[in-house]
Amino acid sequence: MGSAFLISGPKKFEFNVNITDNPLAFKAELIAIILVLLVCLKDANITIYVDAQAIINIFNQLKKESLQQISRGKRQYNAWWILSFKIIKFFNLTVLLVKVKAHDNSEYNNVVDKLAKEALNNDPVFIDPRLLMYKGNVCWNHNPIEKEVTIMIKHIRETQWIEEFFNLHRNDCWNNSEMLTEIDWSSTFRVLKGNTKLTNFSEHELNSFKVKIWTEELPTLDNLVKRKPHVYSSKWKYPMCLKDKETYTHLWKCEHLGQVNRNVKLADLEHQKGINAKMKKSANKSKLVANKLDKIVFHDMSPLTSR
Incomplete structure (x- = not known):
């Protein structure tokens, strides 16, 4: 992903850079701001025009906090925010962020967008994690974790659980590219999780029941025969109608x-x-x-x- 900035005065200056380490639009904007701060003169008054309102909101909030308070924060890219305010404090800068409309066909905006696209052809830049260090960095596979650590650990564990779940033999039907792309997984897991604010036995039982319905693991006779063939007979019929075998499909279609x-x-x-x-x-x-x-x-x- 490309990150770029343009200084309009007192002397015009352009710069762009290619970012390959966790490239996201928010991170590209934040790094562009940090690069601008690095080339500013001491005691300067700076107005930076950005098209990301989220960055402006966080910046205005952190301006009221000390470096120690910022370092204790649990926001995404906290190490980058610490670095930006260290630079502001070191050079005694007065910084104002102003929101501009993205892709508004303005002269400077078009130039910066073009620079960011051209940066994709440049060699990627590597930033030593030691430059971001306040007291220490938590890493995963030798890469610094840029989001809140507990959320990162939660996402890692959820990903491991999903991988283990889909590798089960009973879930082979889900392991094909067409099926995986047709399902809205974010909505699926949101429904399966239910009320995330409660942790009790009733919620656990309800969530377990939802998963059993989804994976067709309800204790129907065809499933019970697989588990305990010495107890259940495959010849038994569905006890409600005594006509057909009790399968998952028949459970919902029985007249x-x-x-x-x-x-x-x-x-x-x-x-x-x-x-x-x-x-x-x-x-x-x-x-x-x-x-x-x-x-x-x-x-x-x-x-x-x-x-």
């Missing part, structure tokens, strides 16, 4: 089970109506509450048919 689901929904509807009637009786003294209860609508479940 008898569809009727059971409709009966449960109708019973739940009647139960809700009974609760509503009791609430109306207890709310006779308050017309406001009674009027609100009258507006409750119950949907008729009777037309539902199984698929």
